Amino acid sequence: MRRLAAPLALLLASTACTTMETAPPMANPASDRMVSPILTRPDAVDSATYAKPQIARVTHVALDLALDFDAKRVSGTAELDVLAQPGAKEIVLDSNGLEIARVTDGAGRELQYQIGETIAEGGKGAPLTIALDGAQKLRIEYRASADADALQWLSPEQTKGGVHPFLFSQGQAILNRTWIPTQDSPGIRQTWEARITAPKPLDVVMSGVRQGEPEDLGDGRRAFKFVMDKPVPPYLIAIAAGDIDFKAIGPRTGVWAEPATLDRAWKEVGDTEDMVVAAEQLYGDYRWGRYDMIVLPPSFPYGGMENPVMTFLTPTFIAGDRSNNGLVAHELAHSWSGNLVTNAVWEDSWLNEGVTSYFENRIVEAVYGKKRAEQEAALSFAAIEETLAEVGMDAPGSALHHEPGADELGSAITYDKGHFFMRTLERTIGRERFDAWLRQWFDNHAFQPATSELIYEDMLANLVTSPAEAQALKLREWIFEPGLPSNVVRPDPAAFAEVDAAVSAYTADGSIPAAYSGWSAAEQMRFLDNIPKIRSAEQLAALDSALGLSDAGNNEILFLWLELGLMNRYEPAVPKVEEFLAEVGRAKFVRPLFQVLWDEGEWGQPIARRIYAKTRDSYHAVTRAGVERIVRSR
Known part of the structure; x- marks a missing residue:
């Protein structure tokens, strides 16, 4: 049934108050769509946005965009539903590198707009101020820059299949303003829909529910439609496009991946339906319908991103034994804490x-x-x-x-x-x-x-x-307050009793634990992370020979081994580091390895520069920015 409209004062007010209005999302007075109230308290003022949601705010975004893999451009239109205070003269959006061609209202009437001064530091971009003149709907014709930080365009050679290009987005925290003109703030929740056209045979997925089968446009392209009918923070609008296939896990769960990766990915995330059930038993119903995942190419900069109905995952978590599936549990849990x-x-x-x-x-x-x-x-x-x-x-x-x-x-x-x-x-x-x-x-x-x-x-x-x-x-x-309060409940020391004893024995006399191969991944990581960091080349060679560290199938363990090798200027580790950094774009691994190389001065810095010159273009902007803060620091 239609919900009663919330008073504009409740939805838009920004004056300070001591408590939050706890009204649930209500209907926009101009539509039937859900509108989430904003917080009306001083601690909810977002310094990372130009928006003034207390005056005028975006409640819904409708995208109609074309993907151009040759030009590495996204272009088309964004229609925005606006909820404004009576008499509001303008609305302020966030923009970073967007090229605006035209702005009109719902009736096609031209509206004046201005792009302000860009603040490059922190990626805040520039304010896009649009004269409302009574408009409740805006239509913005635009295209995103070819170097939009949220988007990574991969050549066929950068994919597993090697035949078709690939695109994915990463919007958190404030990167989506590089490809979507909206109010890019986590406190200004918006519903959204999208129509995306892409060249055949590429498939498109988004963090919304796909509407039917793709439409063949007859010009070598297809159109895909998506809807997110629940208000979400705009950083959760996400897209991926490439040569990808789908495999179901359970009645509401499944995984997408490149064909060459799909079977391994499906086996790795096979417990996902059980995880959804466990999460619901803990903290209530899963409210998003489906829980699907896509395993992206290895240049994806994070372990995972909790985009609603379509979690984005790095392939680096695939170990063959589900030992890294805490990552899947984490992104699933975000469906409550973060997304909800x-x-x-x-x-x-x-x-x-x-x-x-x-x-x-x-x-x-x-x-x-x-x-x-x-x-x-x-x-x-x-x-x-x-x-x-x-x-x-x-x-x-x-x-x-x-x-x-x-x-x-x-x-x-x-x-x-x-x-x-x-x-x-x-x-x-x-x-x-x-x-x-x-x-x-x-x-x-x-x-x-x-x-x-x-x-x-x-x-x-x-x-x-x-x-x-x-x-x-x-x-x-x-x-x-800083630090760790004295009442912290520490983990059970018995959890790693055997491993910690092995660390003590190795520290004392160099004895390498024979039980290592039978340990869990967490136990192996505990051992590698706690043994003495200063090792000779002979000691490192003995570890590698006994434990097979250079051939570890779990990237978390391989990373710890490579980091240890670089700390000790262990030359046999360098080729493996070069190979690893050329294949993996996950910032969690990439940045620390470059940092260790850089900290090793005249030995490591030339290696860092050489590797980065080869790998820079394969990294997402998030990873690239972190590495450049290291290699350009001196």
């Missing part, structure tokens, strides 16, 4: 990643057992300790919430400290009570943005039983 309830500003990204990392571990426990979950949690905690040992417990960037412009300390804080905050609460107050709170958090804030202050207020209202308990749990210290 989203950080309103990027300074609160732990609300996405930290809560998701905890949820991931619970899914792993349900599907793979408690021992594996405890081991993976212990690896996570080790990352926190290593980072804090390096930067100090009082480093401002080690707070979960950080101020705009503050230095961030990466995944060890956003992911791992957030994980252990949730884990500490669960272990301290009890799983049953904690789970009931987290489920209501997802239910009561579904399809809405959130902030650190908001979740803190929710904890006070719905989790803790008294101010004294809130103080004992150190809620504010966990969220807003």
Whole structure:
């Protein structure tokens, strides 16, 4: 049935208030589409957008775009539904490199527009200001730049099949403004639809539900249609196109990949339907319909990206034994923490990643057992300790919430400290009570943005039983202060007892554990990450010979081995490093290896420059930017 329209003051207001309006998404007064309310509080002001959503905001995006693989261009139109305060004269969008040809209203009337000064630093781009003149719908004719940072165009040679080109997008955090003219802020949720044309025989997938079969246009091209009828943050609009096939896993799950990769990918993610069931049993219904995945070419810069109904995955997680499937559990968990309830500003990204990392571990426990979950949690905690040992417990960037412009300390804080905050609460107050709170958090804030202050207020209202308990749990210290609170519940030391004993033995006398080949991937990683970092060439050769590290089928283990080799200027590792960096574009692996090479001065820097000259064009802009901060730092 049609929902009652929310008052404009509720949907658009930006004046400060002490609590959030908790109304669920409602209908746009100008349409039947769902509109998510914006947060009306000072901690929800997004410094990374030019938009002024309290005056006029985008509620729906309709794309009609053509993919040109020769020119590496996306071009066409974007129609935007606008919800504005009475008398609003203009709307401000985000743009970065977009070439605007024309802007009209719903009746075809020309509207004036202006592209402001570009701020290159941080990728903020330029404001696109459009005179509304009463318009509730805008039609923007445009094309994206050939070097749009969100898009990576791959030549046939850069794909597994080697015959057809490939395209994929990566929009988080603020890259989608390089190919879509909208208000590119996580707090301004929008429904969307798209019609995409591409040359045969390429298939197109998006982070929306495909509508029917592709339409043959008779000119060597086909048109694909998609709909996302739930309001999402715009960074979750995603596209991939290439020679890809599909294979079902369960009634609502399946995987896409290049034909040469599909069977391996399908076997690796075969537990996905079980994961969805486990996640629903924990925290409520999966609300997005299907949960499909696409395994992309290896230049994809992340392990995974939680795009709704179409998670994007790196092929580097494929190990043949499902040992890296925590990645799948993580991206699935984002369907609740991140996609359903989203950080309103990027300074609160732990609300996405930290809560998701905890949820991931619970899914792993349900599907793979408690021992594996405890081991993976212990690896996570080790990352926190290593980072804090390096930067100090009082480093401002080690707070979960950080101020705009503050230095961030990466995944060890956003992911791992957030994980252990949730884990500490669960272990301290009890799983049953904690789970009931987290489920209501997802239910009561579904399809809405959130902030650190908001979740803190929710904890006070719905989790803790008294101010004294809130103080004992150190809620504010966990969220807003640096370091690691003293009440942290540490992982079970028994999780890696055998491995830690083997590390001690190797450290003492160089004895290499005979049981290594029978260990889990987590145990093997624990061993490699904890043995002494200073090794002679003879010691490294003995490790490689005994454990087969150079031929490891798990890229997480191979990476640790290559990193160890480079730290010790181990020449036999260099050819494998060159091969690895030429094949893999995942930033998690690429950036640290270049960093180690660079830190090795006159030995490593020439190697880094030589490799990067060959591999630069194969990397996504996200990975490339990280590497260039290293190799151009001196």
